[in-house]
Amino acid sequence: MHEQELPAALAVDTDGNFSRLVEIYQDRLYAFALRLSGMPQDAEEILVDAFVRAYRALGEYSGARIRSLALKPWLYQITLNVFRNRVRGRRLSLVSIEAEDALPARRAAGHAASQPDAMLEQSQLRQRLAARIAELPERERVAVVLRHVQGYSYAEIAELLEQPVGTVKANVHRGIRRLREALKVDEDWR
Amino acid sequence: MSIENQHPLAEARKMVRELRDLGTISAPTTVLPAVLERLGQSDAYTCCESPIGPVYVAYNGLGISAVMSAASATAFEEAFRARFARPLRPVAALPDKLTRSWEQLWTGKTRSVPDVDLRGLSGFERSVLEKAREIPRGEMRPYAWIAREIGRPKAVRAVGTALRRNPVPLLIPCHRIGRSDGRVGNYAFGATAKQAVLAFEGVDVGRMEELAQAGVRYYGSDTTHIYCFPTCRHARRITDAHRVLLRAETDAIDAGYRPCKVCRPAIAA
Numbered sequence: 006m007h008e009q010e011l012p013a014a015l016a017v018d019t020d021g022n023f024s025r026l027v028e029i030y031q032d033r034l035y036a037f038a039l040r041l042s043g044m045p046q047d048a049e050e051i052l053v054d055a056f057v058r059a060y061r062a063l064g065e066y067s068g069a070r071i072r073s074l075a076l077k078p079w080l081y082q083i084t085l086n087v088f089r090n091r092v093r094g095r096r097l098s099l100v101s102i103e104a105e106d107a108l109p110a111r112r113a114a115g116h117a118a119s120q121p122d123a124m125l126e127q128s129q130l131r132q133r134l135a136a137r138i139a140e141l142p143e144r145e146r147v148a149v150v151l152r153h154v155q156g157y158s159y160a161e162i163a164e165l166l167e168q169p170v171g172t173v174k175a176n177v178h179r180g181i182r183r184l185r186e187a188l189k190v191d192e193d194w195r
Numbered sequence: 196m197s198i199e200n201q202h203p204l205a206e207a208r209k210m211v212r213e214l215r216d217l218g219t220i221s222a223p224t225t226v227l228p229a230v231l232e233r234l235g236q237s238d239a240y241t242c243c244e245s246p247i248g249p250v251y252v253a254y255n256g257l258g259i260s261a262v263m264s265a266a267s268a269t270a271f272e273e274a275f276r277a278r279f280a281r282p283l284r285p286v287a288a289l290p291d292k293l294t295r296s297w298e299q300l301w302t303g304k305t306r307s308v309p310d311v312d313l314r315g316l317s318g319f320e321r322s323v324l325e326k327a328r329e330i331p332r333g334e335m336r337p338y339a340w341i342a343r344e345i346g347r348p349k350a351v352r353a354v355g356t357a358l359r360r361n362p363v364p365l366l367i368p369c370h371r372i373g374r375s376d377g378r379v380g381n382y383a384f385g386a387t388a389k390q391a392v393l394a395f396e397g398v399d400v401g402r403m404e405e406l407a408q409a410g411v412r413y414y415g416s417d418t419t420h421i422y423c424f425p426t427c428r429h430a431r432r433i434t435d436a437h438r439v440l441l442r443a444e445t446d447a448i449d450a451g452y453r454p455c456k457v458c459r460p461a462i463a464a
Contacts, residue, residue, distance in 0.1 A: 020236065023234070023236075024227060024230075024231060024236075027226065027227050027230050028227065031222035031226050031227065032220070032221050032222050034222070035220065035221070035222035035223070035226070036217070036218045036219075036220045039220065040217055040218070045223075049222075049223055049225065049226060049229075052222065052226055053226060053229045053230050053233060056226075056230040057230060057233045057234060057256070060230075060234050130213060131213055131216060131217060134210070134213050134214065134217065135217055138214075138217075149214070153211055153214040153215065154214050154215065154217045154218040155218050156215060156218065181207075181210075184210065185206070185207070185210065188210070
């Protein structure tokens, strides 16, 4: 079954076709959740929560509403909401924030030891990049991930986030600038 | 090649390329099974300790879906699939929350009960099982009591059938329901297991059989003139001197006794 046929199929039989929805969207949404949260464990939990919410919502929608649903932006919005709720819940505990800040760097150091030089450099850069993205202010992080990690157009992102295109562009631009500065600082420190 | 030595444009291009590479990643294979489990479209199971020895316990996002004793994990999987027709996978242990409620079942410290998945049962079967859940630990009620309480006084045999279809014995205490003549009766895990669970919960099973043999069905108190099922918590505190053994409801009414409002051996006036 193709992505375009999915809303019609879900409208007829949500239970029977829901696993297909998971299969079609899970990679994109996982990459999204992973780059937002910076932690594979969190990303997986966010993703499972998001799909469960999507399923429950579909149960309450009429067949006509499901048929006219734009699944992709809808699922991204749910994933983003689950992510935001978790962050909000966690802000209360200072301990876990500190522990997580330290982790990507430590992990990168441990991981590096076993790799040949060229690959090592590349994977180190990528891991630093991933860690720095996770530290961006949320609105810049979301915009950068959607634009540059996932490759959506500004128009698509604007629709998905329900923001004007100009706002999205500004957030992507600021995010990229901040990333480059952060990576420069990383270099200077070595 | 470190970033700072490069031309700014090349550096930006490289970063954009690296960013795009961060997006080429597959979701872990555990996502789909986890989602289906949360939705109740598939289940996980493990082996748990109970007063009648190890039993297999299956669960999904809706709650505990099955409790069965089986010769082996394979035998359990077969029996589960035959009845529920859902995929099933073994796990090392129940999730923390379910582990706690499973353990609390046996300590009797709480009356909170874990969620159970009763899909696939008829409305009648559900109402029988919900009623069975109201019977406290250490007490027993007859099948006819359930039938009357749910407003289907003639459906005594159907109550027995519904209890036999209980997907979560031990958890929904179908073992606390016995025959109207006071005998303990049969059970999904066998009569011996039923006696063992009841004894574990504090029922004097030997005494119950003695009373049944003597035809005694109720305890009355000659001070309060109230009669109860023998296992009712109010019957258990009647002292020997004031305990009156009653063989039938009519005997109780003739003697001027009224039914207990807690165990409701008949509709309390």
